[in-house]
Amino acid sequence: MSAAATWTLITGCAAITAAIKAAGPVALGGRELPAWFLRVIRLMAPALLAALVCVSALADGDRLAVGADTAGVAVAGLVLWRGGSVILGVAVAVAVTALLRAV
């Protein structure tokens, strides 16, 4: 990638990210929101996070694939589920994935 292309990419990503993050707080002002709206908003996090986890662990481009990383994330999930910290979970995920790829 040329230097000009790189900086176009960075500027573009920065501008679009800042605009998206600013949109809600600016457009909505300090208005009170209805209860049904807040219930939906509270459920955005589980919906989006579950999608991010599954897509990043299972998608390889535009197809689904179970790989060493999928196994690593699954074992880490068990560790997290049993009360392990996020940093322990990440360490386990990396170790299991690397081990499976080494054998």
Add this chain to the structure above:
Amino acid sequence: MSTIASTSRRSWRAGLRAGLPYAAAGFLLSLSFGVLARETGMSAGATIAMSAIVFAGSAQFAAISIVAAGGGLGAAVVAAALTNSRFLPMGIALAPSLPGGPLKRAAQGQTVVDSSWAMAAQGDGSFDRWFLFGSSAIQYVTWVGGTVAGALGGDVLGDPHKLGLDAIFPTFFLALLLAELRDARARRVAALGALIALALVPLTPPGVPVLAASLAALLGLARRTVDA
């Protein structure tokens, strides 16, 4: 010192503490980003600048992977926008908890990152904004720090694929997700969101599956709460 100022300071410190494990994991995540970005031909300076200015992990990975796959700059920026689109509902949720005029509100909105946003939610629809700022501040420091380490030290590390660094990203978000699954309704919404996303992976451009998964939150329109 007024009561409000001391409450803010307490929230800020609580946010710093709560953000610490995510900041540590974020260091590893951004380290892997630094290594991958250098592999696509970006200079170390540009790689570090991207983390410092964009500060959005999933969008940075999305943009870089499209460039690495030979996609255009436009496609890369659109992918970043789609990946970041989840910050739109997050910003809408946060809006009532932010004081000040448009500029100040826009600036405060920049501090939203997934873990901080999720942890700053107080369960009644409102957010502790100083907690949010504290948690994001410490994650910003390690996000840039990890990128510096990856961008400058990647050659020492070796092949990021062999090292299993690609498992960091999903695990990071899995930790956030598990903290959200407190009640039956949240678990149903998470399952539905995952199904929507996985069904769309073969059919849509990257970014769209995750954005479409937010539709699962519409289950919240039903008034009856299972958890109560």
